[in-house]
Amino acid sequence: MLNQGIGSWAARRARMSPERVATVHDGDEYTYREVAARATRLAHVLAAGGIGRGDRVAYLGPNHPTFLEALFATGLLGAVFVPLNTRLAAPELAYILRDSGATALVWSPRLATVVERLTPPPFQLRLGDDYEAALSIVEPEPIDLPVDPGETCMLMYTSGTTGRPKGVMLTHANVTWNTVNLLVDVDLASTEVTLVSAPMFHVAALGQTVLPTFCKGGTAILVSAFDPDETLELIERHRVTFLFGVPAMFLAVARSPRWAEADLSSVRSAICGGAPVPEPLIATYRQRGVTFLQGYGLTEAAPGATFLRVGDSPAKAGSAGTAAFFTDVRLAGPDGAPVPPHEPGEVLIEGPNVMAGYWGLPEETAAAFTADGWLHTGDVAIADDEGYLYIRDRIKDLIISGGENIYPAEVEDVIYQHPAVAECAVIGVPDERWGEVGRAVVVLRAGKTLDPAALLAFLDGKIARYKIPKTVVFAESLPRTASGKVLKQRLRDRH
Structure with missing residues (x-):
């Protein structure tokens, strides 16, 4: 052929x-x-x-x-x-x-x-x-x-x-x-x-x-x-x-x-x-x-x-x-x-x-x-000594939930579209069923209020449902480096 x-x-x-x-x-x-x-x-x-x-x-x-x-x-x-x-x-x-x-x-x-x-x-x-x-x-x-x-x-x-x-x-x-x-x-x-x-x-x-x-x-x-x-x-x-x-x-x-x-x-x-x-x-x-x-x-x-x-x-x-x-x-x-x-x-x-x-x-x-x-x-x-690999961590902030790859930056971009959100970061947290799921850590704009369920509903239809975080927590600020990068490991330790 x-x-x-x-x-x-x-x-x-x-x-x-x-x-x-x-x-x-x-x-x-x-x-x-x-x-x-x-x-x-x-x-x-x-x-x-x-x-x-x-x-x-x-x-x-x-x-x-x-x-x-x-x-x-x-x-x-x-x-x-x-x-x-x-x-x-x-x-x-x-x-x-x-x-x-x-x-x-x-x-x-x-x-x-x-x-x-x-x-x-x-x-x-x-x-x-x-x-x-x-x-x-x-x-x-x-x-x-x-x-x-x-x-x-x-x-x-x-x-x-x-x-x-x-x-x-x-x-x-x-x-x-x-x-x-x-x-x-x-x-x-x-x-x-x-x-x-x-x-x-x-x-x-x-x-x-x-x-x-x-x-x-x-x-x-x-x-x-x-x-x-x-x-x-x-x-x-x-x-x-x-x-x-x-x-x-x-x-x-x-x-x-x-x-x-x-x-x-x-x-x-x-x-x-x-x-x-x-x-x-x-x-x-x-x-x-x-x-x-x-x-x-x-x-x-x-x-x-x-x-x-x-x-x-x-x-x-x-x-x-x-x-x-x-x-x-x-x-x-x-x-x-x-x-x-x-x-x-x-x-x-x-x-x-x-x-x-x-x-x-x-x-x-x-x-x-x-x-x-x-x-x-x-x-x-x-x-190990015989060359068998054990995957330990990810350099990137990838979340793997039920075999699906979730990239926090993609989810964060959509969360930022909500008018009440000033800052946000998405991290992975352990989950018995899916292995890992997303959690959104959100800083609200001054004078704004937002219900977690309302934010999750806002995301529905804008990104795939498996990418939508399972939980939302609110914070006064996000920990950052001197250059402005969010310290996600510190967020994981806290949340």
């Missing part, structure tokens, strides 16, 4: 195992032959709508087989896939559509109220009857345009510390090498049955479960919305062998009334990531015969950087493991020099899975790498 990118995967898999079931969703099954044909039909529809090489195609919808069809169809044309976070508010989505320059939007009717508030790209395709009708009137004539592995495959937007979302450019090679790394680490089989309830618009679910399963010819059970009870029921019904979740998801499953009696005997591998995994949670699953395969990564690494493999998990519980096979990781001090074992250092990453850069942001891209090409993560870890 001329196409060496992700767009060719559907056809490649279909020629190997055409009648094997690729995806299951709400009882509907699609074979690899059908996925390849539907992706090809969609590529023809997009091409007829003027979409070509390098154009950005956005997708807005929950987990569904059409997500993969759009990814593969976009790749067949040499275009760029832009998965949108369904939890974002309309202004946030509008910014991403503008910034990416998306010329096409494939969207779910579930998000109609949000889409109505957007300025649509030139080409739109509504999922459901409109989508099926569009596919039905074209033939799945093979498309084999030349696509190089170094071309951009997708833009995955992740909020920046300044509050400005950044499009992470992941090439076809980045995604492919991440898949290879995962297959080495987890040793998936062609008979794998993978439960996908974490959203595929996040790189972890897509890169660590869906695409490796597809590559091996297994079956992906796609779930539109996570539900703890349903998770246990699906594991039993489909004899699920592989699943991924963030700690908050696994905690919710363990608290289900069905937990004690659920049949988990089919599960061979369970990956937990997206946030530090509490050791009591690890023990809870081990008691049921399920061992977590923990990992560490970030969108910029497509996402896998390190992995704690099944043989190491009992002895190294709580560790993020060691570097993936084709990826290198090192810890560096402020001067860039290596740090000895048990001393904190910034995690630096290098490898073929590391991003090409940030979309349209050359200065930010340059700042993200060391002079010799290693990716700065902004995360601090220590390594």
Whole structure:
């Protein structure tokens, strides 16, 4: 094939195992032959709508087989896939559509109220009857345009510390090498049955479960919305062998009334990531015969950087493991020099899975790498004597709540829009369910009063709900350095 990118995967898999079931969703099954044909039909529809090489195609919808069809169809044309976070508010989505320059939007009717508030790209395709009708009137004539592995495959937007979302450019090679790394680490089989309830618009679910399963010819059970009870029921019904979740998801499953009696005997591998995994949670699953395969990564690494493999998990519980096979990781001090074992250092990453850069942001891209090409993560870890990493802290003030990244500066910018607010700072505080949640520390303008609930209501609709702080506390002032920077550690100590 001329196409060496992700767009060719559907056809490649279909020629190997055409009648094997690729995806299951709400009882509907699609074979690899059908996925390849539907992706090809969609590529023809997009091409007829003027979409070509390098154009950005956005997708807005929950987990569904059409997500993969759009990814593969976009790749067949040499275009760029832009998965949108369904939890974002309309202004946030509008910014991403503008910034990416998306010329096409494939969207779910579930998000109609949000889409109505957007300025649509030139080409739109509504999922459901409109989508099926569009596919039905074209033939799945093979498309084999030349696509190089170094071309951009997708833009995955992740909020920046300044509050400005950044499009992470992941090439076809980045995604492919991440898949290879995962297959080495987890040793998936062609008979794998993978439960996908974490959203595929996040790189972890897509890169660590869906695409490796597809590559091996297994079956992906796609779930539109996570539900703890349903998770246990699906594991039993489909004899699920592989699943991924963030700690908050696994905690919710363990608290289900069905937990004690659920049949988990089919599960061979369970990956937990997206946030530090509490050791009591690890023990809870081990008691049921399920061992977590923990990992560490970030969108910029497509996402896998390190992995704690099944043989190491009992002895190294709580560790993020060691570097993936084709990826290198090192810890560096402020001067860039290596740090000895048990001393904190910034995690630096290098490898073929590391991003090409940030979309349209050359200065930010340059700042993200060391002079010799290693990716700065902004995360601090220590390594033990055997080289196993333990993530300890974050250089940036990132809050990870239930696996979702929350950047305080972005939330603070919206809080400042309230006329009663003089100053504010958002910090992360521990939460039993989500691991960490936001708390807003607010200084009011002279003579103004404000109810905490009213402030939280003010934020609703302006930013995604998961970014809205769970609590508000008022203060007379914020502690600052001589240069005016808020001392957030002091705020955490106080609040």
